[in-house]
Amino acid sequence: MTELTRRNFTVFAGASLATLSTSLFAPSAFGQAKPRLVVVGGGPGGATVARYVAKDSAGAIDVTLIEPLKTFTTCFFSNLYVGGFRDLKSLTHNYDKVRKSGVKVVHSMAASIDRGKKQVLLAGGGRVTYDRLVIAPGIDLKWDSVPGYSEAAAQIMPHAWKPGPQTQLLVKKLNALKDGDTIVMIAPPNPYRCPPGPYERASMFAHVLKKKGHKKSKIIILDPKPAFSKQAVFMEGWEKHYPGMIEWQDPKVHGGIKGVDPKTGEVKTDFANYKAALVNVIPAQMAGKIARDAGLADQSGYCPIDPENMKSKVDGNIFVVGDAAIPGDMPKSAFAANSQAKVAAMVIRAELVKSRAFPARYSNTCWSLIAPDDDIKVGASYEPGDGKIKQGAGFISQKGEPADIRKQNYKESVDWYNGIVADIFG
């Protein structure tokens, strides 16, 4: 049943009267309800599902996107902001074209999900009923994964793993560094958003310091992992462009990350204490709160999905796409979220309006900038297999590649950015 309450009405006050009469009044009044898709989260996964279902169903499905922010700043390419290659404005997008594609965009925080009633409850009051729900809340940070770190400490030791003010704070601190200062980055354990991201960020730190003429500054990466994405080509690039500046320590080298002290700027490991002018703590991660509160996550903190369709393994009316999902062999990336969203959109249309379904296929490519015109990439195609999203053919940049290939990679990444944000936001 469609609820029509004052709160509902407030939620949709921005919609036209004609739209309101279709979406809220007509279904319950005449029993001719359009099937309802509700999407929680307006990032690469959520906005893509919403837009693709709306445009491909040509109005046959009522699509509502719930996203608290009126503009979305992409996490992907935010390292290029850190490096001074982009401004934040160029990474910020609104939902005007998402609306034009037929999606009702509700700028409100989704507080919880009542799976029994198939409703999303909004933080400001009101509820939205769904036939199918897509959850794409991205990640939450596990603040206590690094002893001494907290949400409050992030104002001193920024994580900058969610874009916006945190990234601006990181850049402000980076730009204030003096030659001889030390940056310590604490990298996250797997699985986390954007596997090459911390190492691209370290590259961008080094680029900024080199450009400022720093000779003595150091960047120390304390990693809880024994290896990282594109490691060989990153390390080759660091030695080429920033010799001696970046030091990566795996657990055998640091012996364990003991904690941070935001008051003193100290970072302690089993074998050393560091006094750093900039500490970038990227904590362990998990699915966004709303997904965990709805019981969609397992003990890993992320949400198991059916690789054939991106449906939650917990609730067949709910799909989970993007960083909150357990994507098998796929990394957590915007490209992956966008790819998963298209599978979910195809399945949702097939279920709600009997459109034709096709076997699920996924793909991903991640580009990383090491230095100006020196860009590396990794990618693969994926399909369901062995009960997960399984990797098929793939590639990775190689050591010693010619400069023109790396330059081409960078240009390609910029063109990809333009393409994917148009695919997500219209």
Place this chain on the structure above:
Amino acid sequence: MRGAMAGQLAMTLRRGLIQSGLFAATAACLTVATGGVTAGYSADAELGRHLASECMTCHGTAKADSTIPNIFGLAETHFVEVIRAYRAKALPNPVMQTIASRLNDEDIAALAAFFATSKK
């Protein structure tokens, strides 16, 4: 403009083939194979539209000077040639080689028909 794009892609194709030393042999194969595709498959429009969503991630906003080319309005035969060349790794970009590696002839024909007749 579209003709120019198709020409640019075909030129890229030939350059890649020459660079890889496979031009003569592959060109002969392509001629035969392309004829086979157009003769042997009637393009599945729904399949083409579905598969094209993967292409849109990168190709949706391509401009004349983009490294990622505009593929809207590309002649079907050119499209088939290029994707088959990527599938055979006769063209160098690993992103496209990976994408093309799981496309069968029916998929390629469906995509070629979709992009030949679609506008951005």
